[in-house]
Amino acid sequence: MSTAVLLIDLQHDFLSPDGAYGRAGLGNADLAALPARVAPVLDAARAAAVPIVSAQFTIVARRGRPPQIAEHLHALRPFLGPGDFEPGRRGHDLVDALAPADVVVEKVAFSAFHQSRLEWVLQGLGADHLLVAGIVTNGGVASTVRDAHVRGLATTLLADGCAAFDREAHDATLRSLRGVTRLSTCAGAIGELAAGA
Template sequence: MDFKAINPARTGLVIVDLQNDFLHPDGAYARGGQTSAAIAALPARVLPVANALRAAGGWIVSTQFTLVPGKGGEPFISPHLKELRPFLGKGDFCPGAWGHRLVDELQPADLSVEKVAYSAFYMTRLEWVLRKAGIDTLMVCGIVTNGGVASTVRDAHVRDFRTIVLSDGCAAFSQETHDRAIGDLGTVSRVMTCAEAEALVAGR
């Protein structure tokens, strides 16, 4: 696919899981002792791309990991996630709550989609809203590179969206894991830095 030029009006910046509960010092992961400098740095890196796309008439799409509350507000948590992150509990990643929201630095989003698994396409309305908005090109950023980002990009690829992965707009809990995932994603997607993506949106 030709990436020498894009139509910003048909382009969406898909921000995967950059939510308060993941990134903010008062969020669920910080309370559980799970922090990462590489992940915390992402909003500032992604913001210039978001601003360029907004100025050019593009779309900001926030996909937000969700723990759906059941009876008494206790969330449904997959066994593998509960084993990996035992600190997660009632109120974390709850729809409508502060922790569930896109971080302030990247607000506002034009489209927001709740997700319950790695891929933002799995059992969500994401494809429907993208098609309705006329979006055919996705710039994907967020966390984690080998999880939510990789799964979303691969699902977008098989749905015939043009995809661009922002290599420095994604992160994982280890640099080695991030680098390996970016290398793998290069087989199904174009890979660019945030600076390169910003220039592409601006037509430079």
């Protein structure tokens, strides 16, 4: 198997205090701890020449019109507005502790595969196994892992490399995903990367 690391939505607008979610008062200690926990995994991946792909939630800006936000998302997160999750702005970027990724893929839905170039990128990398970390466990992470499974890609989900806005939702999602992914930890991934797995 050829491995790539896949990061889901670990962006300033989700995680930084001055990002869109931080300004709205949304976040928790589990989410805030992720960059420091995931960074050593990326260090090990870089040392092993394993590519890092960052799938980043994107809101499409439209000149002279409001940004293009899915109706259900706008209803759930009415605070999102112009400039939030917009490519070229800091909020859209991968958080500093994890940057840079080798490839950035814009995502517009929960799954990083939906209407994106992720599958094409992974084919180009020759990757058939993904080490997955990101947010939120019960949203973008779960949807992406399930879509990878449908596409015949093996995945290892880093249980402590993911988080949600609700710990119970995180734990329940990990239990529900056992049929489609292998669960591991950041420490386990570092060991496997160092061993050339």
